[in-house]
Amino acid sequence: MADENNYDLIKNPKGKSAVWQFFSIKRKRETHEIIENTAFCDRCGVAVKCGGGTTNLRTHLERHHKMIKLSAQSSVNMSSAVTTSAGSQQPTVMELFNKRQQYKPNSERSRLISSKIANFMIKDLRPFSVVSNEGFRDLINILDPNYVIPSKTYFSQTLIPELYQSVKSKVVESLSKSHTVALTTDGWTSRATESYITITSCHINNDWELISHVLQTRAMPCSHTAENVAQVIREAITEWKLPQNPPLVTDNAANMLAAARLLGSQPHLGCYAHTLNLAVQKGLALNSVSRLLGRIRRVVSYFHRSTTAAAILRDKIKLLGLRQVKLIQDVCTRWNSAVDMVERFLELQPAIYTALMSKDIRAKEVDIATLSEVDIGLAENIMSVLIPIRTVSTALCSESMPTASLILPLQKKLIKGLSVKDDDMQAISQLKTAISQNLQPRYSDLLPYLECTTLLDPRFKTSCFSEEDAFPITNRVISEAASTQKVLVKQESDTSPISDMETTGAQSEPALPQLKLGNL
Numbered sequence: 001m002a003d004e005n006n007y008d009l010i011k012n013p014k015g016k017s018a019v020w021q022f023f024s025i026k027r028k029r030e031t032h033e034i035i036e037n038t039a040f041c042d043r044c045g046v047a048v049k050c051g052g053g054t055t056n057l058r059t060h061l062e063r064h065h066k067m068i069k070l071s072a073q074s075s076v077n078m079s080s081a082v083t084t085s086a087g088s089q090q091p092t093v094m095e096l097f098n099k100r101q102q103y104k105p106n107s108e109r110s111r112l113i114s115s116k117i118a119n120f121m122i123k124d125l126r127p128f129s130v131v132s133n134e135g136f137r138d139l140i141n142i143l144d145p146n147y148v149i150p151s152k153t154y155f156s157q158t159l160i161p162e163l164y165q166s167v168k169s170k171v172v173e174s175l176s177k178s179h180t181v182a183l184t185t186d187g188w189t190s191r192a193t194e195s196y197i198t199i200t201s202c203h204i205n206n207d208w209e210l211i212s213h214v215l216q217t218r219a220m221p222c223s224h225t226a227e228n229v230a231q232v233i234r235e236a237i238t239e240w241k242l243p244q245n246p247p248l249v250t251d252n253a254a255n256m257l258a259a260a261r262l263l264g265s266q267p268h269l270g271c272y273a274h275t276l277n278l279a280v281q282k283g284l285a286l287n288s289v290s291r292l293l294g295r296i297r298r299v300v301s302y303f304h305r306s307t308t309a310a311a312i313l314r315d316k317i318k319l320l321g322l323r324q325v326k327l328i329q330d331v332c333t334r335w336n337s338a339v340d341m342v343e344r345f346l347e348l349q350p351a352i353y354t355a356l357m358s359k360d361i362r363a364k365e366v367d368i369a370t371l372s373e374v375d376i377g378l379a380e381n382i383m384s385v386l387i388p389i390r391t392v393s394t395a396l397c398s399e400s401m402p403t404a405s406l407i408l409p410l411q412k413k414l415i416k417g418l419s420v421k422d423d424d425m426q427a428i429s430q431l432k433t434a435i436s437q438n439l440q441p442r443y444s445d446l447l448p449y450l451e452c453t454t455l456l457d458p459r460f461k462t463s464c465f466s467e468e469d470a471f472p473i474t475n476r477v478i479s480e481a482a483s484t485q486k487v488l489v490k491q492e493s494d495t496s497p498i499s500d501m502e503t504t505g506a507q508s509e510p511a512l513p514q515l516k517l518g519n520l
Contacts, residue, residue: 011025017054114150128155201213230262269446297341326344339390415436
């Protein structure tokens with residue numbers, strides 16, 4: 001910085017090209033020696049090499065300041081500039097106007113616009129190179145011609161890192177005020193087949209509001225073993241200054257379960273949406289169900305790969321007055337897509353049958369067969385079982401901050417709905433049994449914790465428990481709350497001027513009476 005103060009930026013006295021009206025050169029203050037071969041852009045301050053020519057200067061203007069148009073007229077204007085008696089060139093009126101209106105890079109207006117562009121990149125996940133796009137630069141130039149867009153390097157290495165540090169300090173401060181912070185983590189793979197692991201947090205602030213943050217997303221090229229996953233979470237706990245052994249939510253994968261054990265997380269909850277996925281996949285793997293899904297998938301695949309069949313199906317849908325929608329192809333990793341496929345197939349069933357009976361299709365695809373009435377009845381019964389589960393899964397995924405208190409009520413409701421009835425078909429009985437048997441043992445080791453969270457949720461309270469179960473659960477919660485209150489009183493007495501008599505009285509407080517259900 002001291003070395004920079006020894007130089008002045010001046011216009012090049014030897015510069016005859018019109019491009020020099022947008023660049024300056026350095027001159028030493030003491031010796032008036034001119035530093036050659038390097039010019040500095042008046043718009044953005046970037047240093048540009050110019051060893052004997054102006055090609056690099058013109059290239060800089062074309063790439064970063066496209067609103068500047070160099071022409072023969074600009075050269076005439078510069079050469080015809082008024083010369084003072086001292087021999088220095090007097091700028092034209094247009095040059096004075098542009099120079100007066102242009103924002104300085106450190107001005108308040110320039111910083112505000114730059115920060116908004118950075119927010120646009122962050123919130124809309126836009127690349128840094130967007131500031132170099134011609135359309136974007138034209139838009140900014142129309143909105144505010146006096147603003148000069150910085151280079152993408154400025155956004156990627158200066159502005160956005162500064163914004164990140166500012167937000168991070170606020171998040172750390174928010175987390176430090178909470179007694180307990182719960183973490184959620186999962187690994188995923190991008191479209192470029194690069195592996196990442198994301199960690200989010202959730203806590204209650206002093207105003208009793210649920211606050212959630214996406215703490216970090218880190219590349220994880222190494223194997224997703226339990227040790228490696230646990231190490232990433234440990235580093236996050238240290239970086240964000242979180243309490244040790246935080247509550248943790250993951251999927252039910254073996255490596256995640258082992259990582260939670262290594263961390264000593266209390267409690268460790270398996271994602272309920274993932275639990276539903278595992279249970280339903282067991283039911284879809286039954287022979288009767290998978291065979292039916294295979295036949296429907298074959299028909300749907302045919303209409304997806306044949307443009308002729310798809311066009312005929314669209315005509316039949318329009319002719320029959322059905323909703324103008326397309327068939328849905330399921331994905332093996334998402335059981336919801338199988339439900340969507342069957343539901344859409346049943347909706348468009350009349351049009352599908354009519355299209356398959358068309359001469360143009362029957363002549364080419366004689367192997368494509370329609371489903372029998374028994375198959376259609378089975379598909380409808382399967383949907384009656386799976387649609388409530390899909391509703392629960394969709395509600396969980398759409399919830400911005402789902403709580404653990406939802407698990408027990410949903411679990412009991414689904415298991416009750418999966419009870420086998422006397423008039424159920426054999427395939428439906430097997431489907432209900434497979435899903436129910438997979439769901440029932442889940443969360444059995446966390447039952448006391450889930451009972452406590454459900455009771456404390458004002459949406460449920462004791463509505464999910466029988467009268468016999470509600471009494472001990474309520475008394476247990478009251479006892480835990482009373483013991484927590486005593487600990488807080490004792491901690492306050494160590495630092496506050498309370499007499500021994502008052503402290504003893506607080507610690508020897510009589511036990512709270514048991515509440516009856518009618519008082520809740």
